[in-house]
Amino acid sequence: MPHDDVRTPPLDALRALVAPVGALAAAERxxxxxxxxxxxxxxxxxxxxxxxxxxxxxGALLSHEHDLIRTEAEVYALAAGHPALRMPALLHTDFTRTVLPGDVVVAAHLDGVPWTEAGFGAADEDPRAARAQADLGAVVAGLGALTGERFGYPQSPxxxxxxxxxxxxxxxxxxxADAERAGVPDVPAARVRAALDAxxxxxxxxxxxxxVHTDLWPGNLFVDPATGALLGVIDPERALWGDPLLDLVGADPVGDGVPAAVAGDLDVTSPGAAARLLLARMWLGLVMTIEIPVRGYVGDWVPDHEAACRRSLARALDGLGV
Incomplete structure (x- = not known):
């Protein structure tokens, strides 16, 4: 969800960070x-x-969020050899945490606009939206074609x-454990554990x-507003090695739909796949619910967003029969 905190950028730090790429002329947050x-x-x-x-x-991170910028750099570097993933070129990294307090990636700027700003209608009525969904399906398939050695988060043994x-x-x-440590209220931990067991x-x-990118919601997808062509995919910092069905849930974080064009050849209807889709939605519902108080989100959008996250989590647990 967006926030409105757009402060004056630290020009000296940015100048140093982009120096291996070129000389800074201007910057905006x-x-x-x-x-x-x-x-x-x-x-x-x-x-x-x-x-x-x-x-x-x-203190501001969930357990899986440590060193995520390094995951982003790793995925961008991997994507350089796989243009079907449509990710920007990785230009530079800085993991010293001396120029800025955290890790840094410098990447190419993408053409187009975020899907959320393109003004598309429903896919069955707007051919631009249908094109974007089909292109996203190709990205999901391309991601799933890349395999790793172990399951889980690259930066978290x-x-x-x-x-x-x-x-x-x-x-x-x-x-x-993050929820308990942060004192997040009304987390249905017993039902979640029962779902894992069942x-x-x-x-x-x-x-x-x-x-798995895990965060393919429209705000992370850059499109041509005239044609709907998907021009680029950003923000793979939460990527992991796992079940591609997580990307179908990440593309629609608080909904229930799995567009056929996005799912492509993935099995979404067998009993096992249907259960894994619900487990993925349970997982994402937990992430989105727990991160709100951990990071101290504020703004008029927060109550409605939290309610939507909790509804999604509850629907998943109901569907899993726990």
């Missing part, structure tokens, strides 16, 4: 994120780049495992760790 801080920098030769950093303060059941269980258990066999159906 971009609104629209709740985790990272992002700046658009114009270079003296006219090129534009994006500088992104995130807090390193463990404690949240990795040899099986998807073990990794997913560790991810969810860490979220429940549907472990469905998780065991996932035998190959596949690259």
């Amino acid at each position: 971009l609104a629209g994120g709740t985790f990272a801080t992002t700046y658009r920098v114009t270079l003296e030769d006219g090129r534009r780049v994006v500088v992104k950093t995130a807090a390193a303060d463990p 404690a949240l990795q495992a040899a099986t998807w059941r073990a990794a997913f269980t560790a991810m969810v258990t860490a979220l429940l 549907h472990g066999a469905a998780l065991d159906e996932v035998t190959v760790p596949r690259l």
